[in-house]
């Protein structure tokens with residue numbers, strides 16, 4: 001992406017940049033003006049004092065230097081403060097915007113990103129984008145304006161030496177542009193590797209207990225070293241190209257051009273085309289001029305590198321999120337028609353032409369061997385994924401035509417591994433219903449059979465449950481998640497093996513509460529134990545992504561071979 005395209009894209013999404021940018025720009029002009037004056041003072045010193053021997057003007061020159069020093073210091077200090085403020089402000093704004101955008105994405109869009117990708121974009125890439133306005137706009141324009149101003153001054157001083165010395169400018173740019181391309185290429189590779197590394201780290205830290213229990217530390221270290229090795233190699237290349245470019249422009253400025261000007265300038269003075277005073281001042285101006293050419297080429301180099309990260313940020317900001325409308329879904333009956341779904345990268349269908357209906361207030365149990373597609377149905381019914389073929393309708397509305405909020409306002413899902421945050425029990429429950437009173441929370445906890453446990457805790461509802469609810473047992477986590485479903489009080493509730501970690505007694509207590517809650521509600525249970533499906537209105541038996549049977553428990557029991565096999569193998573054991 002070009003600088004201007006990035007500027008347009010970022011200012012379109014992050015408003016309010018123009019004013020502080022303008023203020024900072026004014027201070028840059030201040031710095032530019034007071035940065036040029038010493039060069040003229042120097043010229044004055046050489047020509048008037050040293051060449052013309054006007055010693056009485058020395059005091060004026062020293063006074064001028066002092067005034068410029070004070071004014072420049074003020075300018076630099078204020079603009080530094082402004083630029084830090086600007087960077088901090090926009091870094092935060094971009095992070096905020098990115099986060100909001102990512103959260104607002106529909107399930108199918110969000111699932112394209114790995115955890116490392118999301119983390120890298122929010123933390124590293126957003127910080128690079130936050131600096132874009134100061135580094136790649138203001139500093140860059142400042143360097144260009146300064147270089148042009150100095151070029152004009154140089155031409156006025158001695159156009160012949162100036163024109164000859166300018167030949168190094170395009171040479172410098174061509175080389176830096178070539179190396180910049182290489183830097184960008186390595187930068188892109190580095191970005192992809194860092195994402196893999198971040199995802200690996202995240203997964204390892206989340207599962208460190210299992211890693212230790214299963215003695216997987218050595219394998220994890222080997223994998224970690226593998227990541228380091230690859231990153232080290234590409235990072236080295238990236239830095240090499242970048243520093244080659246920087247070193248090249250430094251060498252061009254401080255060695256080749258200086259020598260060249262001394263040589264050509266010396267010749268001009270000897271031949272009488274120029275004077276020593278003019279040459280001295282010219283060299284001083286040229287030093288500054290080429291310094292800014294060096295800044296421009298370094299900035300171009302860094303821009304190529306940073307544009308990789310900034311492009312990733314803009315990539316997210318540009319996604320048209322929430323294109324589907326919100327619709328309040330009326331009715332609680334579910335109709336699934338010829339549903340086909342296969343996961344990305346899988347050849348076979350996880351669901352292969354499934355059709356079924358659940359009427360208002362009915363309770364359907366879905367059973368089937370591991371991998372038969374039970375959880376996939378739950379994900380499709382809650383709109384987390386979209387089928388390749390077929391439809392899911394709730395109350396006559398095809399859920400693929402509405403946004404995810406419309407579906408989540410209608411359906412709640414209780415899963416085997418509920419999402420719990422490192423916050424108090426109260427805050428975890430309030431996520432389901434903001435503003436619920438303590439009395440409401442405790443009532444739902446009682447119905448989910450977790451009230452007695454909470455009462456034993458010294459901090460009760462204020463107890464912090466640790467990351468992912470690590471301080472709770474599997475069953476307690478599930479009960480908290482069921483309490484959330486009670487709080488949400490949606491018309492359709494899906495239980496995805498959500499009572500698997502409960503003992504039979506607790507499970508039957510909760511199931512009877514569910515029954516009372518579910519009067520008039522439609523329920524689907526992906527069942528783990530027979531006890532949890534005995535009272536269901538219908539049972540759907542899945543086999544390899546297809547419906548093998550659909551009937552009542554009584555009609556299936558001892559009559560359907562697949563059901564009986566499942567029952568004997570799994571449910572009795574449960």
Ligand SMILES: Nc1ncnc2c1ncn2[C@@H]1O[C@H](COP(=O)(O)OP(=O)(O)OP(=O)(O)O)[C@@H](O)[C@H]1O
Pocket residue numbers: 343344346350368369370371372373374375376377
């Ligand atoms: N994220 C995924 N990516 C690729 N394949 C997947 C993914 N999730 C599930 N599958 C595959 O889809 C098929 C159905 O999986 P699903 O989780 O729906 O089965 P299930 O009946 O719920 O199994 P279980 O009882 O073990 O939870 C399986 O073959 C599984 O390997």
